[in-house]
Amino acid sequence: MNYERAWLDYEAGLSGPDVEKDGAVQLEIEIKTEADGGIQDAVMENAVRELRGAFGPKEQDGIRKIRLVKRQAPAGLSAEGYHLYEDKTVSNAGNEQQDGVFVIEASDSNGILYGAFELIRQARMGNTLRGLDILKHPGMPLRMMNHWDNMDGSIERGYSGNSFFFAEEKVLVNDRTSAYARLMASIGINAVVINNVNVDKAATLLITQKHFEPLKKMSEIFAGYGIKLYLSLNYAAPLELGELESADPLDEKVRGWWKKQMEIVFGEIPGLGGFLIKADSEGRPGPFTYGRTHADGANMLAEAVRPYGGLIIWRCFVYNCQQDWRDRKTDRARSGYDNFIGLDGAFLDNVILQIKNGPMDFQVREPVHPLFGGLTQTNQILEVQIAQEYTGQQRHVCYLLPMFCEILNFMTYVKEDEDTVKEIVSGRTFGQKNCGMAAVANTGNDENWTGHDLAAANLYGFGRLSFEPELSAQEIAKEWIRLTYGLDEQVEETILFLLMSSWPAYEKYTSPLGIGWMVNPNYHYGPSVDGYEYSRWGTYHRADHLGIGVDRSHAGTGYTQLYREPNASLYDDPEKCPDELLLFFHHMPYTWKLRSGKTIIQHIYDTHFEGVEMVDEMERRFAALDGRLPDAVYARIMGRLAHQKEHAREWCDQINTYFYRKTGISDEKNRKLY
Ligand code: GCU
Numbered sequence: 001m002n003y004e005r006a007w008l009d010y011e012a013g014l015s016g017p018d019v020e021k022d023g024a025v026q027l028e029i030e031i032k033t034e035a036d037g038g039i040q041d042a043v044m045e046n047a048v049r050e051l052r053g054a055f056g057p058k059e060q061d062g063i064r065k066i067r068l069v070k071r072q073a074p075a076g077l078s079a080e081g082y083h084l085y086e087d088k089t090v091s092n093a094g095n096e097q098q099d100g101v102f103v104i105e106a107s108d109s110n111g112i113l114y115g116a117f118e119l120i121r122q123a124r125m126g127n128t129l130r131g132l133d134i135l136k137h138p139g140m141p142l143r144m145m146n147h148w149d150n151m152d153g154s155i156e157r158g159y160s161g162n163s164f165f166f167a168e169e170k171v172l173v174n175d176r177t178s179a180y181a182r183l184m185a186s187i188g189i190n191a192v193v194i195n196n197v198n199v200d201k202a203a204t205l206l207i208t209q210k211h212f213e214p215l216k217k218m219s220e221i222f223a224g225y226g227i228k229l230y231l232s233l234n235y236a237a238p239l240e241l242g243e244l245e246s247a248d249p250l251d252e253k254v255r256g257w258w259k260k261q262m263e264i265v266f267g268e269i270p271g272l273g274g275f276l277i278k279a280d281s282e283g284r285p286g287p288f289t290y291g292r293t294h295a296d297g298a299n300m301l302a303e304a305v306r307p308y309g310g311l312i313i314w315r316c317f318v319y320n321c322q323q324d325w326r327d328r329k330t331d332r333a334r335s336g337y338d339n340f341i342g343l344d345g346a347f348l349d350n351v352i353l354q355i356k357n358g359p360m361d362f363q364v365r366e367p368v369h370p371l372f373g374g375l376t377q378t379n380q381i382l383e384v385q386i387a388q389e390y391t392g393q394q395r396h397v398c399y400l401l402p403m404f405c406e407i408l409n410f411m412t413y414v415k416e417d418e419d420t421v422k423e424i425v426s427g428r429t430f431g432q433k434n435c436g437m438a439a440v441a442n443t444g445n446d447e448n449w450t451g452h453d454l455a456a457a458n459l460y461g462f463g464r465l466s467f468e469p470e471l472s473a474q475e476i477a478k479e480w481i482r483l484t485y486g487l488d489e490q491v492e493e494t495i496l497f498l499l500m501s502s503w504p505a506y507e508k509y510t511s512p513l514g515i516g517w518m519v520n521p522n523y524h525y526g527p528s529v530d531g532y533e534y535s536r537w538g539t540y541h542r543a544d545h546l547g548i549g550v551d552r553s554h555a556g557t558g559y560t561q562l563y564r565e566p567n568a569s570l571y572d573d574p575e576k577c578p579d580e581l582l583l584f585f586h587h588m589p590y591t592w593k594l595r596s597g598k599t600i601i602q603h604i605y606d607t608h609f610e611g612v613e614m615v616d617e618m619e620r621r622f623a624a625l626d627g628r629l630p631d632a633v634y635a636r637i638m639g640r641l642a643h644q645k646e647h648a649r650e651w652c653d654q655i656n657t658y659f660y661r662k663t664g665i666s667d668e669k670n671r672k673l674y
Pocket of ligand 1: 156157197198278317361389
């Protein structure tokens with residue numbers, strides 16, 4: 001197995017069951033465009049290379065052609081979409097079955113490339129190619145990866161080695177760059193931010209002459225795969241580069257500086273897509289210093305990049321991280337909403353607000369961020385995290401696609417229909433073209449990209465979901481398993497079981513009922529019930545001997561009222577609030593009966609023991625795959641499952657013991673508590 005090729009590890013001469021039955025698909029690629037002649041761009045070339053790599057070189061016998069047709073506005077096709085079908089009207093001479101020609105039709109090169117990957121995927125999944133007829137458009141315009149890589153090669157919240165974009169304050173461009181771009185294109189990613197949102201001194205220099213050359217090269221490799229390169233920007237660059245004394249967005253000198261700088265940057269890296277900005281958050285500089293708003297800051301940058309078609313992606317992860325734990329009125333969950341809702345409509349149209357899926361910070365369970373459905377006149381990107389910062393750090397299996405699907409399908413009630421998060425970020429709800437989805441990436445320079453082999457399902461899955469948001473988590477998992485490990489049914493069934501049980505299991509053995517946190521501060525791994533309880537971070541569970549949870553009802557912090565009806569009333573009433581979020585919204589006695597019929601305390605005990613049993617079962621089933629997977633993969637996964645089991649037990653015992661000691665209430669089933 002060639003790990004670098006991950007789910008695209010195929011040899012020329014691909015054959016699936018159907019292909020074999022029909023006589024191999026041999027390749028003769030024909031390219032047509034409207035203005036025939038010089039159509040060949042790098043993206044088309046990569047599409048052809050992929051098809052040749054998969055189906056083999058042209059041979060004389062039994063040839064089936066693949067025709068790539070790029071022309072303006074073919075029927076029913078818009079940007080990046082493709083029509084992949086078998087054209088039976090043109091039969092192949094010498095082909096006994098009278099099979100037709102495979103056609104990939106699109107209006108642009110990205111569409112052709114995505115169509116090529118679709119054809120390869122269909123064949124490798126073992127699906128019939130006969131009568132193929134697939135017309136698809138990406139479900140959202142921007143499908144982004146956000147890497148939190150630092151110039152020294154470290155990765156903030158990275159769990160699979162070091163960066164393959166940077167080392168020793170230099171930009172790296174090598175084989176891994178194209179291997180990465182190829183993988184991303186195969187799942188439909190079209191935008192990549194390569195550096196950490198926390199832009200340090202060295203990364204501030206990415207917009208200077210020092211790094212233009214390799215960045216330009218990288219952007220060209222990306223462009224060959226239909227991907228735009230983006231950078232995270234330091235809002236205070238004019239100050240930190242020592243050129244000005246202020247970064248005030250309304251100061252003409254500052255505005256002029258950015259315009260000039262952007263002229264230079266886009267002149268040197270014409271393929272650049274734009275910038276991602278974390279401002280006035282966790283110590284990062286921003287417009288607040290000058291008494292200005294986020295809109296002032298974002299719009300200043302948007303004006304500077306506008307002549308080059310650039311986008312400014314501005315993050316909404318803004319909150320007070322110097323909170324006093326004694327203060328029960330300030331609520332971190334409110335802060336994103338409170339900071340941005342008043343600015344709805346104030347941003348230029350090349351600004352996009354990037355909003356984390358929940359109001360806190362990528363916990364195993366959070367309600368959907370109330371800015372979704374709150375904002376009606378602003379471009380929006382949904383930000384999720386496949387780096388498993390709070391979900392087991394790629395030592396535990398935690399397949400996150402079921403969570404992402406739930407979030408996308410959440411009804412905000414912002415309109416009578418087309419009101420889900422999916423419809424908002426696809427651009428349908430408000431007719432926007434600058435929106436989409438971004439994931440904090442989980443890759444590094446480990447040979448298998450993601451540390452845990454099964455974490456690659458999140459990498460693959462995020463891209464596929466952003467391209468086809470109607471897919472289910474289960475369908476995506478199946479695809480990934482088949483493409484990565486082949487068509488062995490036992491392998492598929494077992495790994496599917498592991499993936500699909502993993503998020504529920506993780507939720508069960510960690511913090512209960514939507515409360516979140518309870519992790520070791522700073523590095524966020526392993527249980528520490530009170531780790532964040534008396535800290536400045538605004539992340540409290542408020543447990544005492546009678547009850548637990550944060551009162552975010554109308555009588556508490558008022559957070560529930562940030563949602564539209566009927567969500568506001570649903571969350572506000574503990575009788576109606578979904579169990580899994582109860583303690584996020586309410587402070588409740590341990591003896592409170594959940595909708596499930598169990599008391600909170602018994603639910604805590606039961607779920608924690610169940611979570612451990614689930615991991616036990618996962619390990620037991622996986623062990624039976626010995627000999628059916630490459631040895632190294634099997635060994636790596638077994639090793640991590642053993643750790644996960646032990647660690648799940650630690651979580652279970654610490655959480656259960658904590659609540660047993662706090663409440664004095666015994667487990668109805670008399671299991672071991674300490
Ligand atoms: C979390 C994470 C940080 C990160 C931040 C962000 O707080 O722990 O490492 O910088 O999110 O999203 O900006």
